[in-house]
Amino acid sequence: MHIDSILTQIGSKKEKETGAINYPVYFATAYRHSGIGESTGYDYSRTANPTRDVLEDAIAELEQGDAGFACSSGMAAIQTVIALFSKGDHLIVSLDLYGGSYRLFEQVITQYGLTFSYVDLRDEEAILQAIRPETKAIFVETPTNPLMRITNLKRISQIAEQHNLLHIVDNTFMTPYLQQPLTLGADIVLHSATKYLGGHNDVLAGFIVTKGEELTERMGFLHNSIGAVLAPLDAWLLMRGMKTLAIRMERHQQNAYQLAAYLKDHPLVDEVFYPAFHPSNEREIHEKQAKGFGGMLSFRVKDEAIIDSFLRSLQLISFAESLGGVESLITYPVTQTHADIPEEMRRKIGICNRLLRLSVGIEHIDDLKQDLEQALKRGGGK
Amino acid sequence: MRFETKLLHNGNEVDPYTGAASIPIYQASTYHQFEIEKPGEYGYARVGNPTRKALEETIASLEQGVAGFAFASGMAAISTVFLLFSPGDHLLVSQDVYGGTYRVLTTLFARLGIRTSFVDTTNLKAVEQAIEERTKAIYVETPSNPILKVTICGGL
Numbered sequence: 130m131h132i133d134s135i136l137t138q139i140g141s142k143k144e145k146e147t148g149a150i151n152y153p154v155y156f157a158t159a160y161r162h163s164g165i166g167e168s169t170g171y172d173y174s175r176t177a178n179p180t181r182d183v184l185e186d187a188i189a190e191l192e193q194g195d196a197g198f199a200c201s202s203g204m205a206a207i208q209t210v211i212a213l214f215s216k217g218d219h220l221i222v223s224l225d226l227y228g229g230s231y232r233l234f235e236q237v238i239t240q241y242g243l244t245f246s247y248v249d250l251r252d253e254e255a256i257l258q259a260i261r262p263e264t265k266a267i268f269v270e271t272p273t274n275p276l277m278r279i280t281n282l283k284r285i286s287q288i289a290e291q292h293n294l295l296h297i298v299d300n301t302f303m304t305p306y307l308q309q310p311l312t313l314g315a316d317i318v319l320h321s322a323t324k325y326l327g328g329h330n331d332v333l334a335g336f337i338v339t340k341g342e343e344l345t346e347r348m349g350f351l352h353n354s355i356g357a358v359l360a361p362l363d364a365w366l367l368m369r370g371m372k373t374l375a376i377r378m379e380r381h382q383q384n385a386y387q388l389a390a391y392l393k394d395h396p397l398v399d400e401v402f403y404p405a406f407h408p409s410n411e412r413e414i415h416e417k418q419a420k421g422f423g424g425m426l427s428f429r430v431k432d433e434a435i436i437d438s439f440l441r442s443l444q445l446i447s448f449a450e451s452l453g454g455v456e457s458l459i460t461y462p463v464t465q466t467h468a469d470i471p472e473e474m475r476r477k478i479g480i481c482n483r484l485l486r487l488s489v490g491i492e493h494i495d496d497l498k499q500d501l502e503q504a505l506k507r508g509g510g511k
Numbered sequence: 512m513r514f515e516t517k518l519l520h521n522g523n524e525v526d527p528y529t530g531a532a533s534i535p536i537y538q539a540s541t542y543h544q545f546e547i548e549k550p551g552e553y554g555y556a557r558v559g560n561p562t563r564k565a566l567e568e569t570i571a572s573l574e575q576g577v578a579g580f581a582f583a584s585g586m587a588a589i590s591t592v593f594l595l596f597s598p599g600d601h602l603l604v605s606q607d608v609y610g611g612t613y614r615v616l617t618t619l620f621a622r623l624g625i626r627t628s629f630v631d632t633t634n635l636k637a638v639e640q641a642i643e644e645r646t647k648a649i650y651v652e653t654p655s656n657p658i659l660k661v662t663i664c665g666g667l
Contacts, residue, residue: 175584201583202557215622216598240597241623323540323556331538333556354615356586366538437547450555451541461547465554 132191132306133375139187139368154365155179174361176353181364187371188326191305192318194338196345198352199364203301203321204229205357206335210297210317212351216242218265221256223280224249225273225478226299228467236469247474250280251411256288266295269315272302272415275427275462275486276479277402279415286314295344301325301453306378308419311340317348322367324453325424328377331454332366334359377455377491381424384497385489389426391498397435397509399483402427425452427462427486432509436461436485439508445492445500457490457497517572523565534565586611590619598624601643604650605632607658612650632662 140152155178160171171177181199188197200206207230214220222234224247234245246259250269267289271280282298289296297317298310304325310318320326322334337352339345352358359367389403403426404415415422430436440448446457450465460466462480470480489497512520523534537560542553553559567579582588589612596602604616606629616627630641632651653662 175586201587204557205583205587212619216624237594242598327540330540333540351619354586354611354619355590356582356584356588356611357590358583358587360583440547447541447543448545448547449541449543454540458541464547464550465544 135187135190136306136374137372139371140183143183152180152183152365152368154361156361175356175358178358178361178364180361180368181359184359184364184368184371187368188305188320188322188336189338191309192300192311192338193305193309194311194318194340195342196339196349198337198339198348199322199359199367200335200337200352201357201359201363202333203319203323203335204233206319206321206337207233207299209348209351209355209357210319210337211238211243212355213295213347214243214265217263219244219246219261219263220266220268221246221248221250221259221264221294222268223247223270223273223278225276225278225480226268226270227274228462228469230268230299231467232469249278250285251278253284253288256285260288260292260294264292264294266297268297268299269310270299270302271308271418272404272423272425274302274425275402275460275466275484277404277407277425277427279404279407279411281414282310282313282315282418289316290314302423302425303419304374304378306374307382307421307423311338313418316340316344323451325378325381326371326374327367327453328370328374329454330451330456330458332363332370334363334367378421378424380491381489382421384491384494385424385426385487386422387494388487388489388497388501389428392426392428392501395505397430397432397505398428399431400429402429424489425486426489427484429481429483430485430508431483433482435505435508435510436483437508438510439504442504442507443500444503445496446487446490446504452486452488454488455491457492458488460486460488462486514573518569521565521569521572523569534562537561586615590615593620593625596620596625596647599626599645600647601626601628601645602648602650603627603632603638603641603646604629605652605655605660605662606630607655607660608650608652609656631660632667633660635663635666638667 141150143152158174185197185199222245248255248259267285269280286296296315298315299319300310301321301324318338320336322336339348389401392398393401405422446459449458450460463482467480540556544551563581567581571579604627628641630637649667651662
């Protein structure tokens, strides 16, 4: 079946009692046992919930993994995955990753004796140099947030296999509709499902998808033991959002491509970061491992001074932190998503005061272009 | 104000914008920002949400604490509290603590270098004897689960 159909059919034909096309929300936290040692498979809602099960089976199928685990946020998913590791372990991580992941690693996890190296994963030499005897995993975002840099997932899988490392991919930006890292050799996929999967800026959620029996069992243990699981109503909202993922992603990337092209030629814009316009070697890697360029782009304006009035002048696009919803959002990474990354490191990565990140929504392209045009004009004082 | 009244009148009973007699469910995951320099009270739903805030302020007031934090589950709350501690720290925990708490302490947190001694917290002498130099907290259920043993909180 095509992924579009799998998405649309989430939850359908799963409810056998009434035949309800839309799967119900099971709010019950506890389940009756008919006798000692007898269970329907459901005991307590943290451990398993029928609504969450349908959602978890769906993400596992979409990512072609063995099991899915729904969490209360993307950060809850990352924290649960990081609990696989022990004191003394070392992880290699994408250089420009989401600021919240950086904050969790550096301000919480390092105190338990884990260490992290932030490496430009486009540079194979740098990866090999960063591997130590105690290295346990490579954690990848591709495209990265916010500079949209591309990592060769197949190559990382080979390196991970040679050195016995777990290959973990945050697939939030692409979604399984465009990219399926587990089919390219990754072991674990993570999502902030708040973003494209939910798609309507109205539900906070995260996913873990695992491949391999032993890893799946360990993850299930941690998911239940730590308890940062997704609530039933949020599971239902997420399921509803995911049904339209295919059609939304098509429009997101169609709009993003056109806006990236428009911004690239704008006199007030210095640089645009969108995989379709990357240098050819990087673009080709992306084209090989993903089905499209996605709906995220970043751009650097020439003059920092225009940013304040530009953001104030936007009428349609909201200045807000997040991405992947039907409504377009613009983010200023320096003060929002990446504020917890020290300035020196931000500068090294290229997250400067002139950088803006745009999550392109599914409004009509003419309205989006017009909004950027008028706001840039006002920002530039013309 | 008495406890019974506080449960009903906790500052959130009327929505200031519409007068609705119950705080609305804010489902938004993100919030528009009006100023670059001055972020609004709400930025992203994980960080803050008006509906969750009403709930958190209510529990803080009912427990007479400074702040409340709402979680995805009781175990998520317990796991987050244990993240206050660092490797080498030692905890004293009620002997008949909930199995899920026991599990997370003896597997995950043990692996992260946090040590736990399970003691009969109803026996204050035993508690005192179990205290080590790196003991950072005493974790009590009272009445305990499932024996309903009572620990004298003041004594601890």
